[in-house]
Structure formats: C-alpha cells, structure tokens
Amino acid sequence: MAIAREAEPVSSLREIREAGLDRDDLLLTYRHMLVTRGIEERGHILYKQGKIPGSFYTGRGNEASAVGVAMAMGPEDVGTPLHRDMGVHVTRGVEPWRIFAQYMGREDGPTKGRDGNVHMADSRLGLIAMVSHLPAMLPVAVGAALAFRIREEKRVAVGWFGEGASARGDAHEAMNLAGVRRLPTVFICDNNQWAYSTPMHLEYACETLADRAQAYGFEGVVVDGTDVLAVYREARRAIEKAREGGGPTLIESMTLRMEGHAVHDDASYVPKELFEEWAKRDPIERFRNWLRENAEFTDEEEEQLAGSVKKILNDALSRADESPLPSPDSLTEGVFATPEDLDTPHHK
Amino acid sequence: MAEKTYLQAISDGLRQEMQRDKRVFVIGEDVGVYGGAFKVTLGFQEEFGPWRVIDAPLSETAIVGGCTGAAIMGMRPVAEMQFADFISCAWDHLVTVAAKQRYRAGTPVPIVVRLPSGGGFSGGPFHSQNPESSFAHIPGLKVVCPATPEDAKGLLVSAIEDPNPVLYFEHKHLYRRIKAEVPDERYLTPFGKARVHREGDDITVVTWGAMVYTADEAAKQLEEEDLSIEILDLRTLIPWDRKAVLESAKKTSKVLVLHEDTRTGGFGAEIAATIAEEAFEHLDGPIKRVTAPDSPVPFSPPLEKAYIPQIEDVAAGLRELAEY
Numbered sequence: 001m002a003i004a005r006e007a008e009p010v011s012s013l014r015e016i017r018e019a020g021l022d023r024d025d026l027l028l029t030y031r032h033m034l035v036t037r038g039i040e041e042r043g044h045i046l047y048k049q050g051k052i053p054g055s056f057y058t059g060r061g062n063e064a065s066a067v068g069v070a071m072a073m074g075p076e077d078v079g080t081p082l083h084r085d086m087g088v089h090v091t092r093g094v095e096p097w098r099i100f101a102q103y104m105g106r107e108d109g110p111t112k113g114r115d116g117n118v119h120m121a122d123s124r125l126g127l128i129a130m131v132s133h134l135p136a137m138l139p140v141a142v143g144a145a146l147a148f149r150i151r152e153e154k155r156v157a158v159g160w161f162g163e164g165a166s167a168r169g170d171a172h173e174a175m176n177l178a179g180v181r182r183l184p185t186v187f188i189c190d191n192n193q194w195a196y197s198t199p200m201h202l203e204y205a206c207e208t209l210a211d212r213a214q215a216y217g218f219e220g221v222v223v224d225g226t227d228v229l230a231v232y233r234e235a236r237r238a239i240e241k242a243r244e245g246g247g248p249t250l251i252e253s254m255t256l257r258m259e260g261h262a263v264h265d266d267a268s269y270v271p272k273e274l275f276e277e278w279a280k281r282d283p284i285e286r287f288r289n290w291l292r293e294n295a296e297f298t299d300e301e302e303e304q305l306a307g308s309v310k311k312i313l314n315d316a317l318s319r320a321d322e323s324p325l326p327s328p329d330s331l332t333e334g335v336f337a338t339p340e341d342l343d344t345p346h347h348k
Numbered sequence: 349m350a351e352k353t354y355l356q357a358i359s360d361g362l363r364q365e366m367q368r369d370k371r372v373f374v375i376g377e378d379v380g381v382y383g384g385a386f387k388v389t390l391g392f393q394e395e396f397g398p399w400r401v402i403d404a405p406l407s408e409t410a411i412v413g414g415c416t417g418a419a420i421m422g423m424r425p426v427a428e429m430q431f432a433d434f435i436s437c438a439w440d441h442l443v444t445v446a447a448k449q450r451y452r453a454g455t456p457v458p459i460v461v462r463l464p465s466g467g468g469f470s471g472g473p474f475h476s477q478n479p480e481s482s483f484a485h486i487p488g489l490k491v492v493c494p495a496t497p498e499d500a501k502g503l504l505v506s507a508i509e510d511p512n513p514v515l516y517f518e519h520k521h522l523y524r525r526i527k528a529e530v531p532d533e534r535y536l537t538p539f540g541k542a543r544v545h546r547e548g549d550d551i552t553v554v555t556w557g558a559m560v561y562t563a564d565e566a567a568k569q570l571e572e573e574d575l576s577i578e579i580l581d582l583r584t585l586i587p588w589d590r591k592a593v594l595e596s597a598k599k600t601s602k603v604l605v606l607h608e609d610t611r612t613g614g615f616g617a618e619i620a621a622t623i624a625e626e627a628f629e630h631l632d633g634p635i636k637r638v639t640a641p642d643s644p645v646p647f648s649p650p651l652e653k654a655y656i657p658q659i660e661d662v663a664a665g666l667r668e669l670a671e672y
C-alpha cells in the first residue's frame with residue numbers, strides 16, 4: 001500500500017480561491033499554459049525548418065505541472081526547472097523571444113549560444129540553469145535552501161527531477177540533506193512514466209516515488225499532473241509549509257510524456273493505447289473545460305486570449321530571428337567569472 | 349607576525365574571513381563539534397554557531413552541490429573534504445555544474461573546496477592522492493596548492509574572495525611539520541604568481557606543495573657539488589605563472605619539473621610542453637620530470653617511499669641534467 005498521500009482534485013472556484021488563485025490568476029495560468037505549448041510547437045516547426053541546431057526537447061503533457069508549481073512560488077523563491085518545465089520559465093516571466101533565440105543558438109538567448117534547448121535560466125527571475133546531468137540540480141536547489149536557512153530568510157527553493165533520474169544518487173543525497181536539516185525545499189518529481197525508452201518499472205521498485213519521502217523524514221504527495229489546479233494547490237501547501245519552517249515535501253506529479261524523448265524519437269515503444277488514454281486528459285483542454293464549467297470562461301475571452309498568445313509568439317519568432325549568431329571571437333570569453341559578475345541581485 | 353604551523357595559518361585565515369564576512373560558512377563532515385578530521389575548524393562552531401559551521405552527512409555530492417546552490421544565492425561557502433580523495437564523489441558538481449555555470453549561464457559560483465591531500469604516512473590508495481591535475485584540466489576551475497604557512501593563509505583569503513570555484517589543496521604532510529612567520533592582518537596572496545623559493549643559476553626546479561621542501565633538500569645537496577638550483581613554487585596551477593617559469597627557464601637553460609602526483613597527464617607535462625613550445629631555443633637539455641609513477645598510492649612504507657619522489661630522486665635528476 002502506498003505511503004504517500006494522494007492529492008484531491010479541486011472542484012470549485014471557491015476552493016481554488018481559498019488556495020490562492022482568483023479568476024484573473026486562473027486566466028493568467030491558462031495563458032501561461034498556452035504560451036508554453038505554443039513555444040514548443042513553434043520550436044518544433046523551427047527544428048523541422050533546420051533552424052535549431054542539435055536536438056530539440058519538449059514538455060508536451062507537462063504544461064499543467066510546470067505552470068501549476070511556478071504559479072505557487074513566491075517572487076523571492078527560486079527553482080531549478082528541467083527539460084520538461086518550459087512552463088516554469090514562462091510563468092516566471094522569461095520573454096518568449098529569448099527562448100526562440102536560445103533554441104537557435106543566437107546571441108540574445110539567455111546563454112548567448114553557449115548552451116541549447118531549455119539549458120537556460122534568467123537568474124533575475126529566480127531560476128538556476130539546468131545542466132544535462134540528471135538530477136544534479138537537486139543538490140543545487142538544496143544549497144539555495146541552505147542559504148535561505150542560514151540567513152533566516154523566508155524563501156523556498158524548488159527542485160525538479162524526473163522519475164528516471166530518481167534512480168541516481170544525487171536525488172538521495174539532496175533529499176537526505178534537506179530532510180536532516182529541514183531545509184525549505186520542495187522536490188517536484190515529474191513522473192511522465194518514461195525515461196527515454198525505459199519504463200518506470202525498470203527505474204524503481206516502490207509503489208510511488210513520493211513514498212520515498214517518508215524515508216527522508218518528510219511528507220510525500222502524489223498529484224495528477226494534468227490537473228493544474230490540483231498541482232497548484234499541493235505545490236502551494238508545500239511551499240508555504242517550507243517557508244514557515246515545516247521542512248521539505250516531495251510532490252510526485254503524474255503525467256505521460258506525450259511525445260518522444262526528443263524530436264528524433266518516435267516513441268514507438270510507448271503503447272498506443274496509453275497515448276490515447278492520456279490524450280483525453282490533455283492538461284490544457286482539461287483546464288479550459290474547467291474554466292468554462294466553473295469560471296464562466298466565455299467564447300469572447302477565449303478568442304481574445306488565443307489571439308494575443310498568437311501575436312506574442314509570432315512577434316517573438318521574428319524578433320529572435322533578427323538576433324545575430326554569436327561571434328567566434330567570443331569563444332573563450334567568460335570561462336572565469338570576474339568580481340564584477342558578482343554584482344547580481346543574488347550574489348550581493 | 350607570529351610563528352604558525354601551516355595548519356594554524358589555514359585555520360586563522362578561515363576564521364578571519366568568517367569574522368569579517370557573514371556570507372562565509374563552512375560545511376563538511378565532522379567540521380563542527382569535532383573541529384574537522386585534522387582540526388582545522390576546531391572551536392569554530394562555538395564562535396560562529398551551527399548554521400555557519402555545518403556538520404554535513406557523509407554526502408560529498410550534497411556538500412559540493414549544496415555549496416553551488418548557496419553560492420548562487422549569495423553565500424561564500426567553504427567546503428571541507430575530509431580527504432582530497434573523496435572529491436571524486438563530488439566530481440559532477442565541480443566539473444559539470446560549478447565549472448561551467450559562468451560560461452554557459454552567466455552565473456558565477458564562488459565556492460572554495462578545501463582538500464587535504466598528499467601522502468607520506470601510509471594513508472593508502474584512498475587517503476593520499478594529489479588529484480590536482482584532473483581538475484586543472486577543467487576550464488572554469490581554479491587550482492591552488494600552497495606550500496608555506498604565509499601562502500596557506502593568503503591564498504585561502506584569495507580563494508574565498510575569488511568569484512570562481514576554487515580547489516584549495518592543503519598538503520597533509522605540511523600541516524604540523526612546517527612552521528613560519530605569518531602576518532596577523534588580512535592579506536591576499538595573488539593567484540598566478542610563482543614564488544622563488546630559492547634563487548639559483550644552473551637548473552630550475554618547478555614544483556608546488558610539499559615537493560617544494562623535497563626540492564630544497566636536494567638543492568642543498570647539490571650546492572655542495574657547486575651547482576646552483578633555482579626553485580620556483582608555483583603556488584597556483586590554475587592560473588599558473590608561465591611568465592616566471594619561462595623567464596627562469598631562459599635564465600638557467602635547464603628545467604626539472606617535480607610533482608607528487610602521478611606522471612602521465614600530470615600538470616608537469618603541461619609545464620614541460622609550454623617550455624618546449626615557448627623557450628625551446630633557450631634550453632641546453634631535455635626538460636626532466638620527477639614524479640610519482642603511474643600507479644595508485646601504495647600503503648606499505650617501503651612501497652610508499654618508492655612511490656613519492658624522494659630527495660635522492662630529485663638530486664639524481666638534477667645531476668643528470670647538470671651533466672647533459
């Protein structure tokens with residue numbers, strides 16, 4: 001029998017208002033989800049046009065999970081989102097054109113062409129850029145929480161990892177240290193059931209990954225990752241608990257990776273029926289229906305939203321396309337930091 | 349000024365930095381109540397409290413990865429590895445995260461990792477290594493190897509001040525064996541400036557860490573044979589003082605590179621290659637390397653003695669060069 005608690009769905013506007021989101025916030029949440037998917041869909045097109053070097057990853061199916069958690073974070077909180085968590089960047093406020101520039105290896109991408117894909121973050125938005133090695137960002141998130149604890153700041157660090165990456169030692173060491181020191185950390189496990197071609201039963205043998213939290217001395221929760229409101233409510237609870245000194249929480253957010261591991265992968269190893277089943281739970285469609293049934297979301301509002309998202313993305317694409325490629329002269333610049341680099345909001 | 353051991357100099361330097369900068373904290377295994385395996389942080393927890401002198405679980409990945417996160421959030425972490433050898437468990441966090449974060453994401457990671465390193469007391473294969481060259485190979489990391497008490501303090505202060513990840517190799521054999529005057533006030537010993545440990549005209553020895561003293565003993569022997577040896581203590585490997593090395597090579601025309609680390613791919617190879625590229629015309633002999641052999645560090649005393657370069661090995665190398 002599972003040890004972790006299973007999160008309840010949110011049933012009404014009143015309930016979600018109590019959890020912290022009013023109607024405007026809900027529409028903003030929906031918008032972030034649309035922008036997130038729109039960025040990745042357009043990225044796909046760019047890739048097919050040959051404009052994106054290397055590979056290309058998306059988080060289709062994970063929009064609710066990423067946006068839901070990010071909506072629950074406070075402005076001073078920080079996080080280490082991964083390759084399925086574009087929604088976190090979008091929600092924290094990164095400008096979409098910079099993401100397209102990043103995809104295309106341009107000068108105006110957050111990494112100025114030094115890294116690709118979602119390997120980026122705007123530190124001014126409280127995000128730390130992921131590395132490929134999974135889940136190496138978990139100890140880093142715990143270290144951020146340690147800094148908050150040492151300085152007695154009421155801030156929280158959120159660390160993401162996939163169910164595949166849960167098998168590596170970094171996950172254990174990070175959760176153990178956070179548990180021992182009751183650090184203000186929230187661990188989000190994006191469980192999309194596959195790690196590249198490897199199904200979850202070949203990655204771990206416990207019933208749910210959230211069950212592991214008990215072994216580290218904190219609470220584990222399993223949430224339906226296609227339900228943005230449920231994700232938001234659980235993330236919010238966990239974040240506020242951590243903020244008040246209640247220690248870490250592990251939230252396992254269940255989704256299905258709705259595309260291949262990356263653009264080259266047709267995911268033929270995933271049973272068709274599984275895709276069909278989860279397609280019915282598409283997070284965006286689901287939230288749209290909820291808004292219509294519970295929040296008087298009108299045709300007019302919907303059209304207006306879709307139009308403005310489309311415009312933002314189109315403008316972003318053309319602006320990104322104007323961004324120059326980096327000059328080879330800059331190749332070895334910035335390997336080492338200078339004292340002036342420490343002049344950031346965080347390093348002061 | 350007061351006479352201090354190398355260990356006391358490290359400890360005092362660290363304490364002074366913690367007194368003057370609240371962002372500096374220490375984390376490691378047994379560093380708090382116990383004061384660290386070598387007692388470098390003895391008494392620190394009483395002075396600074398349990399949240400600035402943090403007893404970590406046995407968890408090098410979490411320690412170094414955690415330091416990275418804390419540094420990005422504005423702290424100045426100083427991690428202690430119980431022995432330098434255990435840094436392998438945190439390789440990813442230095443090499444994958446900390447070293448590359450500035451270059452690719454624009455985020456500096458000002459952390460210091462203290463690494464008690466080196467052999468000479470039957471520590472065996474896992475408590476004796478000098479893994480500095482592995483890290484010197486990684487763009488984005490700085491590598492520091494003090495040889496004297498004065499440098500131990502000044503380089504530690506510079507390491508804490510530096511906006512990059514710095515690996516600070518403190519040689520265990522020097523901890524209590526080496527004593528010298530150390531200024532009381534705060535000072536920074538700059539990175540990338542070699543120290544002339546001994547001036548000479550006939551042969552240059554380029555070295556660092558505990559080998560400075562081995563070289564010095566060998567030089568004393570050769571003095572009696574009328575050979576004048578110059579010893580350059582590099583102090584820091586990344587960055588390293590090419591200029592001083594090349595100038596000394598040009599002056600003496602013969603160079604011996606000495607290190608306690610193993611031979612193949614050791615940092616001596618980089619120094620030798622640089623001299624060959626940039627001072628070839630000035631050389632009167634091959635560049636000689638005296639290093640540990642390509643084997644793990646052995647445990648039993650006769651084996652370990654054969655492993656670590658001894659005074660006689662250096663003297664023999666110098667004689668060979670002198671005769672060339």
Ligand SMILES: Cc1ncc(C[n+]2csc(CCOP(=O)(O)OP(=O)(O)O)c2C)c(N)n1
Pocket residue numbers: 084132133134135161162163164165166190192194195196257
């Ligand atoms: C340490 C490490 N080994 C291998 C890889 C290559 N790799 C990239 S993503 C991935 C699968 C990750 O699965 P999961 O953690 O479930 O995340 P998902 O991609 O499913 O979101 C693998 C094996 C990696 N990034 N890091």
Ligand SMILES: [Mg+2]
Pocket residue numbers: 162163164190191192193194195196
């Ligand atoms: Mg997965």
